[in-house]
Amino acid sequence: MLFTAPRLSRTLALAVAIVTAPAVFAHAHLKNQYPAANAEVTASPQALTLNFSEGIEPKFSGVTLTGAQQQNIKTGAVKRNEQDKAQMIVPLEQTLQPGNYTVDWHVVSVDGHKTRGTYTFSVK
Numbered sequence: 001m002l003f004t005a006p007r008l009s010r011t012l013a014l015a016v017a018i019v020t021a022p023a024v025f026a027h028a029h030l031k032n033q034y035p036a037a038n039a040e041v042t043a044s045p046q047a048l049t050l051n052f053s054e055g056i057e058p059k060f061s062g063v064t065l066t067g068a069q070q071q072n073i074k075t076g077a078v079k080r081n082e083q084d085k086a087q088m089i090v091p092l093e094q095t096l097q098p099g100n101y102t103v104d105w106h107v108v109s110v111d112g113h114k115t116r117g118t119y120t121f122s123v124k
């Protein structure tokens with residue numbers, strides 16, 4: 001016999017790993033954003049802009065924005081930049097007072113995978 005059972009299963013596992021690896025890299029990871037993580041901006045931004053590594057589905061993506069006292073900040077409907085499907089734009093419906101803010105984001109990428117994360121910024 002050419003293959004013993006353990007060797008065959010190792011070969012299969014390797015083949016599966018090679019086939020599935022590109023999907024792992026296709027997840028939408030947050031590359032950068034405005035206001036940037038840990039940044040202090042001098043004026044209240046009119047929108048949050050998040051740039052991902054892959055295209056995102058705006059219907060299934062969004063953020064929760066909270067202030068330092070855990071108060072929820074109103075945000076408008078999530079938009080996707082149609083020139084750049086990896087860019088999510090979240091309009092803010094109120095002026096941000098000076099203080100610290102936390103952005104909890106979640107996105108579904110065009111391949112259907114979910115990713116999420118958190119960052120903070122502050123307004124002077």
Ligand SMILES: [Cu+2]
Nearest residue numbers: 023026027113
């Ligand atoms: Cu993915």
